[in-house]
Amino acid sequence: MRRMDVAVLGATGMIGQRFIQLLEGHPFFDVAGLYASERSEGKKVAQVLKIRDHEFNRETLETGIRQIDVHEIARNCRVAFSGLPADIAGGIEQDLAEAGVAVFSNASSHRMRDDVPLLIPEVNPGHLELVRSQETFPGGGFIVTNANCSTTGIAPPLKALDDAFGLEIVCVSTYQAVSGAGYPGVPSLDILGNILPFIGGEEEKMEREILKMLGTLENGEVRLADFDFLANCARVPVLDGHLESMILTFEAAPELHEIESALSGFRAEPQELELPTAPVRPIIVRQEENRPQPVLDAYAGEPERARGMAVTVGRLRKKDRYLKLFALSHNTLRGGAGGSVLNAELAAARGFLR
């Protein structure tokens, strides 16, 4: 794999900083520029630090942040990772694609476009082919998006179970960490000792996105998955890690051990390709009676590069056609920047970044 230069957009935000973290020493990608809004121009990473659990390299800390300039980025970078806020992401990402840059975005702006893959490499790697229908593709530019953080965490187990047994109804209730709202995000007066049973637009995103991602690609179009999906979303006083309560109705009634095997044995293309950010085991099944927990399981995955990239499930209990379980994933790693980096790795491995 030849190394290539990449840009990080939204470098001062929670997701942007996770990109910077994951790209330190990355085997495919070299960071050629960190970009954010005008307001942050000239500041160094050290001055806008937001991540508590990662010790950045000295060189990273000294890197300056520039104002976004599409032409400059297109001149210097083959790839752009976008952690831009939704209100400005749409236009800039499109401009970059038109300028020939491959954009891997965490923003929601383009997620539901027919010609844009909403990609989780373990779930729907084939959807990457959709980029061929983007107008900008012949010039080398295209957009790939990753899903909402609360959707990403449950997509791999749902994929494994739908493939194996067929899902009929999926009921999800979320316990979402405050880092999912970015910084400054949730005011402490709202969440200390409290639960907020509302996250604007989240449930709608989850319901749309999961059916697209678990859908099948037929004649260049995604045919939506056909189970019923219902989500109730809530914010909880936790820093990192989205916990999700899942109650599933199957078409058939598999045995519990079959379900466990389908989950823990789940492997997909990123594992076969040994993509650098792919966890060896995408779904970890815990047997303890009180797992997964945010503080214990958010960083599941191999410590070197796939830290925080595995989904942990636990408390599997079956009754007739129903399965109850809890799932947990790191919302700004697996459900944010890590998802985009893995998407780019898949694109590189499949030859889309030449």
Add this chain to the structure above:
Amino acid sequence: MRRMDVAVLGATGMIGQRFIQLLEGHPFFDVAGLYASERSEGKKVAQVLKIRDHEFNRETLETGIRQIDVHEIARNCRVAFSGLPADIAGGIEQDLAEAGVAVFSNASSHRMRDDVPLLIPEVNPGHLELVRSQETFPGGGFIVTNANCSTTGIAPPLKALDDAFGLEIVCVSTYQAVSGAGYPGVPSLDILGNILPFIGGEEEKMEREILKMLGTLENGEVRLADFDFLANCARVPVLDGHLESMILTFEAAPELHEIESALSGFRAEPQELELPTAPVRPIIVRQEENRPQPVLDAYAGEPERARGMAVTVGRLRKKDRYLKLFALSHNTLRGGAGGSVLNAELAAARGFLR
């Protein structure tokens, strides 16, 4: 209504202290004795205070706590309110019933007995008749239980909706406050910035209890309700107030406004009898996009006596045969001591305490 003397058992615990609070100035009941285990004998209420949101009367604070003595209680009290821990509640409550005392218990020991009503006056007042089949009834003694705190909060809305439209599947995911585990209860090291997706025995209790309470009394026996009920329980870093995410499947597909009317218009026997601890509106439907919240809605209900006795529901969203909503109730008032006091008021009003 003639006033009568009552005992509080488990007076040093979270539930016991809620009993004491609710019985201060009660129009039917006078506290004739506070009882707890040997360890607390001789202490005053002021020395074992656990409740933060209520200012006790000076007289209450000076009251001494005695060791439980069945004979003494039977001699002095017509009624005993029990907030005893499950491991000792069963025997003591039975002894009291045999000694002629009417026991209103918050413990789980006798809840599933065929001849013991699991009573929420707004939901299944008729089940009170079950006590007539208890062996001790001719002597004036009997046991009435109230449901688990997480079950109690969702029973009234489920009752209203099942009666009106017929329920097929009920999926509940809980966000339960730490006061539900008593004191010392949940260690801070386990719950600060964390969610515990496990509460021992809770889901089993919920699943059994809801079907009994929403069941019908036929020939002196409870016939269980016949919808499917599935619960995932979790503990959250909140002091008071259980929030519950509910995703319901109806037999038919009512309109949203019909659902709202069925909930907000719900009234039952306690409201008709104007029992002192009964909220005027048992179910409050909030229209705001971000309610109910524990810190804002746990104490819903009329401030004088029914504070914390109303259930608040919000975020009602309908899709086909599904309804999504959140419910909130105060776990040690409506879901604990308040439930037992209301049960006793119903029993008094119906003449069971003569």
Add this chain to the structure above:
Amino acid sequence: MRRMDVAVLGATGMIGQRFIQLLEGHPFFDVAGLYASERSEGKKVAQVLKIRDHEFNRETLETGIRQIDVHEIARNCRVAFSGLPADIAGGIEQDLAEAGVAVFSNASSHRMRDDVPLLIPEVNPGHLELVRSQETFPGGGFIVTNANCSTTGIAPPLKALDDAFGLEIVCVSTYQAVSGAGYPGVPSLDILGNILPFIGGEEEKMEREILKMLGTLENGEVRLADFDFLANCARVPVLDGHLESMILTFEAAPELHEIESALSGFRAEPQELELPTAPVRPIIVRQEENRPQPVLDAYAGEPERARGMAVTVGRLRKKDRYLKLFALSHNTLRGGAGGSVLNAELAAARGFLR
């Protein structure tokens, strides 16, 4: 006392809403208008609610908020209570004074002016006379300020002890609640499970203000108190109630019982005048080994009107010339709006509002 009309400025903020709360049913003052920035114009109180522990009257909830208009306020109101943010408070408050309005402000803008009293009625009621030297006084307009929230909580005990025994060095370390930073204020990502050992400008304010308030009025000028005062300020994950650790060095070495008497027996002009918002006991001395605590003591004071207006001290330990103790006060009641209302009551009682 003839009733008079008053305005609340900054009605959508944490302090402004405490003003509204305290003025509901006030025996001296009628709210004639709620004012805030242009952005909130036309909204009702019910739409901008921020206070969790007070149930507002229905009438209050329906009151509309207007854009600040100095002439309108001057036409209608004898008094204005200001909870404006510091960046705009200075000019508006001065304009109101010039238009003949008596302004009682919680903002820091005018606090250190030589002709503006920095007033705590229990501490330095005589400083109210300073308003006579304000240029606007002949026209009926003047400005009175109250101190910073962390200063207010310790001023009464320091006054009581300095008067009785003479203070030499005062070392204070604060544990300040997030409500002190207003709304949205402190981001949850910064404070969940964390302590922030920095509050911008707070230590400087405390050091300046305490010496002015405990100073003496000589020939129309405040002579600063002459003990050394040192403060370290920190923000903690608590909603309401500033706890402060105090380590004092006395000039002499009083006995502990003398110290306790000086604190618990402390009474001042507001108590003699029986001002409606004045606590009967301004300083409550707790004997328990683990008090004061924010959740238990923030609302100390008589429940009717002086709720949250008393300062609680505890853990008094003496060694040689040193005294160690903890003090607690409600930062937006005693340390915010309640302080201003009490100032206005003093001004009314002394005839400054005729």
Add this chain to the structure above:
Amino acid sequence: MRRMDVAVLGATGMIGQRFIQLLEGHPFFDVAGLYASERSEGKKVAQVLKIRDHEFNRETLETGIRQIDVHEIARNCRVAFSGLPADIAGGIEQDLAEAGVAVFSNASSHRMRDDVPLLIPEVNPGHLELVRSQETFPGGGFIVTNANCSTTGIAPPLKALDDAFGLEIVCVSTYQAVSGAGYPGVPSLDILGNILPFIGGEEEKMEREILKMLGTLENGEVRLADFDFLANCARVPVLDGHLESMILTFEAAPELHEIESALSGFRAEPQELELPTAPVRPIIVRQEENRPQPVLDAYAGEPERARGMAVTVGRLRKKDRYLKLFALSHNTLRGGAGGSVLNAELAAARGFLR
């Protein structure tokens, strides 16, 4: 250095598990046995895990825990690390010393004995010589203790400053993490959204211990340091990391830059000997306006082995003879097990463990 076998006592507790963590792959010590009370006998480490931020080796997780047996330990181990609770530590540690074992204890039982060093290698390495006066020393057994967690964090900066400029008065107010109380420790009902201004015995320990540790060894006896030391201790809702507010009065009035140099340049015997658990920089001086913070600075120190062993100070502000600052240290690493391990390394390097 010849490797030697060691035992860990109290292996199921918070401190015991930190010992296990620090001894994984230790260059001097091999864990030959994990010991705890009868209740835990036969359990594996994996079943009693309490530490969230360290991933234990698979071999460690599988290690079984045995009941404490002084003879067995003495037969197999040259050294015992004790994280035993205070109520049983005293006797067992003395028995081990008599059986010839070198005991490095985190318990308070023997700390104030005249012949027991209360040791922080950076502060008073010479005090190690005290063990020569222990009766058991000729047989190879002796006891070395480390200080209370809140004392340890401030001892190095106080040592540096006292040596350089002479301290007169030290006022400390603590913000102590819940892990300092062990497990289950602080009930969540007491600390969620609250501060507890009391930790039993803590202030007394701090006041005694700091004067002993900063005292001088003269003729085999410790002469206590002679500045005045005053501590107010409080528990805060933070998991790990004790923050401490310090207000110091110097004998002279050094310049701020001299103070900074004295702190950041501080080095001692562990640094000269390059002991494996010693941080290269024992005191880190932060220049940011809002540091140190528990979540950002608790794990300061070199990541390999001295993680959590450095003390971080910040917000240094000088006025006349006063210095205000904040200090932070990890209470179960630097202030607990890490301190004992470093003590043992010093003893090994100085030849006390032959």
